[in-house]
Amino acid sequence: MGEQGPRRHLTVHLGGDAARAIDELRAVWDPVMRGVAPAHVTVVYPEETVDAELLLERAAHAADGTAAFDIRLGAFGCEDEGCGGVFVMVEDLAGGLETLRDRLLLPPQRFSGYPFHATVAHPRTSPSPSACWTQLRGRGMDLSFTVRELLWTITDASTHTVLERFALTGRPEATRVALAGAMVMDHGRVLLGLRQPDRASFPSVWDLPGGHVEPRESPRQALRRELREELGIEATLAEPWRRLVDDDLQIELSLWLIRRWRGELSNRAPHEHQRLRWLTANDLGSLPLAHPIYLPLLRDALAT
Structure with a gap:
């Protein structure tokens, strides 16, 4: 106009x-x-x-x-x-x-x-x-x-x-589980959490902060909530970064790069993660990760 x-x-x-x-x-x-x-x-x-x-x-x-x-x-x-x-x-x-x-x-x-x-x-x-x-x-x-x-x-x-x-022709009942995850970055390092050995899914592997998208939430809203609950931070979510779809696991995972946040980052969900760890690209190859695609994604994020 x-x-x-x-x-x-x-x-x-x-x-x-x-x-x-x-x-x-x-x-x-x-x-x-x-x-x-x-x-x-x-x-x-x-x-x-x-x-x-x-x-x-x-x-x-x-x-x-x-x-x-x-x-x-x-x-x-x-x-x-x-x-x-x-x-x-x-x-x-x-x-x-x-x-x-x-x-x-x-x-x-x-x-x-x-x-x-x-x-x-x-x-x-x-x-x-x-x-x-x-x-x-x-x-x-x-x-x-x-x-x-x-x-x-x-x-x-x-x-x-x-x-x-x-x-918009999608069915109200989703066939995949919607998840939201964060690549929390700080000075060439990325934050991962080691899942507890008694977890029903993916025990004793290193995973990204994040979790399930609840009903009436967007993945963006879910990730903000999860980062408050798991890490105690208010994160700045800018542009979306990646979307991972795995039909074998029936999941779709929306990912963000997180470089800015407010609050003191700590393990607020010890029932989920034994511990948190900041990792460089050189640290990643020897770790058991929650999904095989995490390794190239993490390296890509660290190179960004």
Whole structure:
């Protein structure tokens, strides 16, 4: 829109009461945008897309394995007191949007981490976004919407076209166990934990911090929780790093590189790990690891 050239996004188009409520506001504060693009939530921005063909391949696979999920429109927000735009924040009720985005934006794509939102007044098309913010400050919505498909779209100053649709056709019951793990890095070393010998699965091997993704959690949310419980830290999770799928073990493991955290790192879950150890690349070859792919992944992480 505005003077920009065509822009391609992966989006969720809103419908029902959610779309009507946003369009009523846009009719007042941004009729240009209302006339071009339907009310939507962007999942992947053009600036994040390095390889569009790979992105669409991932979108197809992710949609096949993802069931429909609910989101909710919440509080109004803005950038630069409205001058940078006004939007309604999207509450990701079961972590569905975040899970999709982290799968789609694995390398080589770029990850911005921009909060999910639906725009009410865009800074390039609204005649007065600051006045819009003055009107909406402190207010919000409480409207839910069920996400059933991802859309690959192209938008320019006057048109918005859906290029491809990806229906969320996954079954609610997952066939694989979802896990989230961390490569916690510090000065050329990575942190591993030695699992207790009485563990029901993978006893007496060295494993990554992390664990199971609980219902209504995204892997990103699960890893933050697990790192608090296991290590006592509040970790900074930036872009997703790797996703490991093992159909023999029926697991899918989402991995992050963790280089920054708050808190004093210690073994807060001794019932899971006998001890923690910082390891260099030279230390890894002689250790029994929880999965054979860990060795090349750990070496790759240490070389990054």
